[in-house]
Amino acid sequence: MKIALDAMGGDFGPPNLVGGAVLALRAYPQIDKLFLVGDTPQIEAELTKHHCNDRRIEIVHSTQVVAMTDGAVDSVRRKKDSSVSRAVDLVKKGEAAAIVSAGHTGAAVAATTIKLRTLPGIDRPGIAAIMPSETNIFCLIDAGANSDARAEHLMQYAIMGSVYSRHVLGYKSPSVGLMSIGEEDAKGSDLTKEVFKMLKRSALNFRGNIEGHDLFGDPVEVVVCDGFVGNVILKTCESVATAIMKWLKHELMRSKVRMAGAFLAQQAFKAIKKKTNYEEYGGMPLLGVNGICIIAHGASTALAIKNALRVAAESIEQQVNPHIVEEVSRYNETQAPLESALR
Amino acid sequence: MKIALDAMGGDFGPPNLVGGAVLALRAYPQIDKLFLVGDTPQIEAELTKHHCNDRRIEIVHSTQVVAMTDGAVDSVRRKKDSSVSRAVDLVKKGEAAAIVSAGHTGAAVAATTIKLRTLPGIDRPGIAAIMPSETNIFCLIDAGANSDARAEHLMQYAIMGSVYSRHVLGYKSPSVGLMSIGEEDAKGSDLTKEVFKMLKRSALNFRGNIEGHDLFGDPVEVVVCDGFVGNVILKTCESVATAIMKWLKHELMRSKVRMAGAFLAQQAFKAIKKKTNYEEYGGMPLLGVNGICIIAHGASTALAIKNALRVAAESIEQQVNPHIVEEVSRYNETQAPLESALR
Numbered sequence: 263m264k265i266a267l268d269a270m271g272g273d274f275g276p277p278n279l280v281g282g283a284v285l286a287l288r289a290y291p292q293i294d295k296l297f298l299v300g301d302t303p304q305i306e307a308e309l310t311k312h313h314c315n316d317r318r319i320e321i322v323h324s325t326q327v328v329a330m331t332d333g334a335v336d337s338v339r340r341k342k343d344s345s346v347s348r349a350v351d352l353v354k355k356g357e358a359a360a361i362v363s364a365g366h367t368g369a370a371v372a373a374t375t376i377k378l379r380t381l382p383g384i385d386r387p388g389i390a391a392i393m394p395s396e397t398n399i400f401c402l403i404d405a406g407a408n409s410d411a412r413a414e415h416l417m418q419y420a421i422m423g424s425v426y427s428r429h430v431l432g433y434k435s436p437s438v439g440l441m442s443i444g445e446e447d448a449k450g451s452d453l454t455k456e457v458f459k460m461l462k463r464s465a466l467n468f469r470g471n472i473e474g475h476d477l478f479g480d481p482v483e484v485v486v487c488d489g490f491v492g493n494v495i496l497k498t499c500e501s502v503a504t505a506i507m508k509w510l511k512h513e514l515m516r517s518k519v520r521m522a523g524a525f526l527a528q529q530a531f532k533a534i535k536k537k538t539n540y541e542e543y544g545g546m547p548l549l550g551v552n553g554i555c556i557i558a559h560g561a562s563t564a565l566a567i568k569n570a571l572r573v574a575a576e577s578i579e580q581q582v583n584p585h586i587v588e589e590v591s592r593y594n595e596t597q598a599p600l601e602s603a604l605r
Numbered sequence: 606m607k608i609a610l611d612a613m614g615g616d617f618g619p620p621n622l623v624g625g626a627v628l629a630l631r632a633y634p635q636i637d638k639l640f641l642v643g644d645t646p647q648i649e650a651e652l653t654k655h656h657c658n659d660r661r662i663e664i665v666h667s668t669q670v671v672a673m674t675d676g677a678v679d680s681v682r683r684k685k686d687s688s689v690s691r692a693v694d695l696v697k698k699g700e701a702a703a704i705v706s707a708g709h710t711g712a713a714v715a716a717t718t719i720k721l722r723t724l725p726g727i728d729r730p731g732i733a734a735i736m737p738s739e740t741n742i743f744c745l746i747d748a749g750a751n752s753d754a755r756a757e758h759l760m761q762y763a764i765m766g767s768v769y770s771r772h773v774l775g776y777k778s779p780s781v782g783l784m785s786i787g788e789e790d791a792k793g794s795d796l797t798k799e800v801f802k803m804l805k806r807s808a809l810n811f812r813g814n815i816e817g818h819d820l821f822g823d824p825v826e827v828v829v830c831d832g833f834v835g836n837v838i839l840k841t842c843e844s845v846a847t848a849i850m851k852w853l854k855h856e857l858m859r860s861k862v863r864m865a866g867a868f869l870a871q872q873a874f875k876a877i878k879k880k881t882n883y884e885e886y887g888g889m890p891l892l893g894v895n896g897i898c899i900i901a902h903g904a905s906t907a908l909a910i911k912n913a914l915r916v917a918a919e920s921i922e923q924q925v926n927p928h929i930v931e932e933v934s935r936y937n938e939t940q941a942p943l944e945s946a947l948r
Contacts, residue, residue, distance in 0.1 A: 331789050368792075396848065406786055409794040443749055443836040446674050449711070451752040451833045474840025478848035487837075490794045493786040494834055495841050497817025502845040505739065505821035509880060513873035523869025530856035530863045537852060 263292055263578045265571060266358040269300035270327045270345035271365015273561045276300065279364065280308035282567020287316050289568065290575055297322050297352055300345040324348040327365075334368030338376050346370050350377045353553045360554035360574040362545060364562040370555060371407045371548060378553040381583060383590035386411065387550035388419040388489065389557055390426050391496050392543050395480045401427050401436075402485045405546055406493030413456040416440075416486055417464070420457075421589050422549040423484035424466055429580045431483070439472035439482035441491060447471065453488065461486075464593060503538040507531075544569025547577055549586065554578060606635055606921045608914060609701035613643035613670045613688035614708015616904045622707065623651035625910020630659050632911065633918055640665050640695055643688040667691040670708075677711030681719050689713050693720045696896045703897035703917040705888060707905040713898060714750045714891060721896040724926060726933035729754065730893035731762040731832065732900055733769050734839050735886050738823045744770050744779075745828045748889055749836030756799040759783075759829055760807070763800075764932050765892040766827035767809055772923045774826070782815035782825035784834060790814065796831065804829075807936060846881040850874075887912025890920055892929065897921060 269279045283296055298305050299322045306321065326344040328337040338347060346365050350373045352358040363370040367389070375387055388404030403423040408415060420438050427436035440458055442450040447458065449471060461468040472481050474495070487495070510531075514524040524531070536542060544566065545556035554577045558570040612622045626639055641648050642665045649664065669687040671680040681690060689708055693716045695701040706713040710732075718730055731747030746766040751758060763781050770779035783801055785793040790801065792814060804811040815824050817838070830838070853874075857867040867874070879885060887909065888899035897920045901913040 330787075331791070333791060368787075396851070409786055441837065443752055443833055443840075444673070444711075448674070448676060454833075474837045474842075475844050477841060477844045479844075490786055490797075491834060491837055494784060494817045494830075495837060497786075498820060498838050498841050499817075499845050501818050501820045501822075502842050503849060506846060506849050506877065506881065508739070510873060510877050513876045514870055516873070520870045520873050523866040523871075524873075526866025527857055527863045527870060528866075530853060530859070530866075533856045534849065534853050538849065 263575060264295040264297070264358045265293060265574050266297040266299055266322075266349040266352040266361045267567075267571070268346045268349045268361065268363035268365055268370070269298040269305050270324075271363050271370075272558070276304045276308050278562055278564050279567055280305055281312065281564030282562065282571065283319070284309070284312045284314045285564055285568035286571035287318060290572060292575055293571070294318060295320060295358075297349065297358055299324055299349040299352070300327070301325070322348055322352065328369040330366055332366065332369065334366070334372040335376070337366065337369040338372045344369070347373050347377075350374050354378055359578045360556065362556045362558060362567070362570050362574050364558035364560055364567065364570070367406055367557055370557055374548060374551045374553060374555045378551050380550050381552050381587050381590070383587065383594055384418050384422070384550040386415045386418070387548050388415070388422060389492070389546045390423055390549050391492070391546045392431070393499070394537050395478050397480055399431065400483050400485060401431065402487070402492055402495065403549065404487065404489040404492045405496050406489045407548060408489040409493070411453070411488035413453060413460060416453070416457040416488060417460045418550065418590065420461055420464070420466055420484065420486045421593055422586050423486060425585045425589050426547065426549060426582055427483050429582055429585055430576055433483045435467050436483040437467045437469045438484045438486060439469050441485055441487035441495070442471035442473065445471050445473055457486070465596065507535065542569065544573040547573060547582070549582070552583070554583070606918060607638040607640070607701045608636060608917050609640040609642055609665075609692040609695040609704045610910075610914070611643070611689045611692045611704065611706035611708055611713070612641040612648050613667070614706050614713075615901070619643065619647045619651050621905055621907050622910055623648055624655065624907030625905065625914065626662070627652070627655045627657045628907055628911035629914035630661060633915060635918055636914070637661060638663060638701075640692065640701055642667055642692040642695070643670070644668070665691055665695065671712040673709055675709065675712065677709070677715040678719070680709065680712040681715045687712070690716050690720075693717050697721055702921045703899065705899045705901060705910070705913045705917050707901035707903055707910065707913070710749055710900055713900055717891060717894045717896060717898045721894050723893050724895050724930050724933070726930065726937055727761050727765070727893040729758045729761070730891050731758070731765060732835070732889045733766055733892050734835070734889045735774070736842070737880050738821050740823055742774065743826050743828060744774065745830070745835055745838065746892065747830065747832040747835045748839050749832045750891060751832040752836070754796070754831035756796060756803060759796070759800040759831060760803045761893065761933065763804055763807070763809055763827065763829045764936055765929050766829060768928045768932050769890065769892060769925055770826050772925055772928055773919055776826045778810050779826040780810045780812045781827045781829060782812050784828055784830035784838070785814035785816065788814050788816055800829070808939065850878065885912065887916040890916060890925070892925070895926070897926070
């Protein structure tokens with residue numbers, strides 16, 4: 263399989279990105295070709311540092327980088343030679359099957375949506391974040407692609423999240439919850455109340471509203487929300503986990519007895535750090551575009567990039583997109599007679 | 606001072622509520638009168654259990670309780686003799702200066718808004734949640750009163766949050782951040798982009814967008830968002846904190862060495878538990894209504910109710926409402942010439 267990596271985007275640029283590419287090539291023999299898209303001299307310098315001359319690497323030179331201050335759609339129009347745009351072009355031309363970017367999320371979403379288009383039946387793509395629950399993992403969609411979503415977009419996210427959970431995460435009949443501000447059916451915003459009705463009528467395994475409270479107690483396998491709320495949830499979770507570990511460290515340093523205790527219990531702290539570390543979960547698939555796009559964390563380390571490339575490889579193997587097209591078209595067929603009956 | 610407690614609302618009903626009332630009466634001599642509103646026999650039974658015959662208590666009988674499945678506005682119209690409505694009536698008649706409720710949040714917001722009305726210049730009230738940051742505390746507004754907010758509502762929340770932070774939390778010139786999904790000025794939803802412009806033009810100490818990432822690292826003293834997002838943040842934080850402590854406990858039990866470590870470090874865990882425990886922060890003031898209303902957590906323990914009554918007492922002492930009216934009117938005066946100039 264062939265994957266294109268935006269080798270410039272992200273808070274730390276080529277060092278972490280190329281470092282992750284090197285790790286991934288060592289770990290995943292199923293990658294036949296890895297395009298590193300960006301400034302050739304910088305990429306070559308990093309490869310030299312890692313003593314890497316893997317023949318599966320092909321550098322694709324590009325002269326521009328999307329800045330975090332650039333507008334998402336603007337960046338596609340104005341920076342035609344940006345690393346992310348050029349990487350998407352490789353997918354468009356059929357030279358790569360997937361793109362991975364740790365850069366400006368909005369720019370990656372805009373470039374893939376404009377150049378590759380959405381899948382038939384999908385209006386807006388959504389980012390699926392994989393998160394740890396008490397005993398397992400769950401998928402939160404949309405984690406930030408679409409911050410002004412309409413009800414039909416959320417319905418499509420529910421379908422795409424279910425398909426991804428079934429085919430990639432291995433859940434047989436994924437349960438779906440709608441993120442709201444009360445678990446009772448009638449609670450929520452105008453938007454979620456409308457989506458609730460659509461989900462209730464659908465063939466999905468819909469379990470009703472869920473609240474922030476329930477998120478990590480294994481309530482459902484797919485959590486549906488708009489991209490603004492999803493992005494806030496994702497970043498808030500990171501923030502709370504980081505803060506608690508920091509406060510705990512501070513408290514553990516306050517006496518010699520506590521420090522001794524911390525030393526004895528250090529393996530437990532390491533396990534928690536691993537469980538709450540986004541790097542382990544790799545990138546987040548952007549579902550609904552006609553191609554495969556994996557969004558990696560802006561602050562990705564080499565390990566995170568390696569795992570994002572693993573997620574890209576899994577998505578290629580599992581053929582998620584044809585399944586999405588099939589399920590959405592089945593949903594639309596069941597809706598058509600209902601809608602004409604309601605008219 | 607005189608306070609009315611809804612003695613029926615909340616997940617655990619009279620036992621925790623009356624228990625909290627008893628604790629508060631012991632701790633706060635400044636409370637002259639505490640109305641316990643609800644079913645007299647149940648309230649009396651709880652008081653007997655606590656051997657409490659404090660003369661400052663007055664039971665106000667009511668025959669109905671708002672259920673979690675009731676509609677918010679509906680509950681005010683249909684359950685005229687509910688404990689929360691009757692408690693609000695006491696404030697309306699001037700017999701109490703504040704109401705505390707751990708019941709259906711929407712019902713408490715609706716009852717106070719309909720019966721007491723909003724303050725001059727305020728369109729919709731907002732819930733101010735007090736949360737711990739790395740070295741201090743901050744105020745998140747709106748934490749769930751108004752799930753379909755418009756830009757002007759968020760602007761009013763920023764003003765009210767600033768007033769509360771100055772007069773109750775003691776911040777001299779509270780810094781204000783707008784919760785968004787990117788720290789750059791141009792990022793956000795249609796709603797937050799509009800609010801950004803309004804905040805930028807205002808005299809508030811506005812610091813720009815903040816993200817979920819930054820929440821606990823002391824970025825700002827007032828965080829502004831709509832009630833849907835705020836409620837999700839609040840509940841997600843609780844959920845993450847609970848999950849991490851649970852996972853940690855599980856990991857610490859996995860070997861005798863880790864258990865010994867946990868024993869030595871137990872004081873550190875207790876400190877973290879206290880810092881992340883909502884019970885310590887008490888209730889959340891509903892700002893913008895013409896009266897004082899404190900929203901307590903649905904699952905409030907007696908300790909949480911005691912602290913909610915403390916927050917009510919502080920709000921009465923600090924005269925927050927006249928300050929809100931003054932600041933909003935000052936803001937509106939500066940906006941009037943600007944708006945006519947823009948026309």
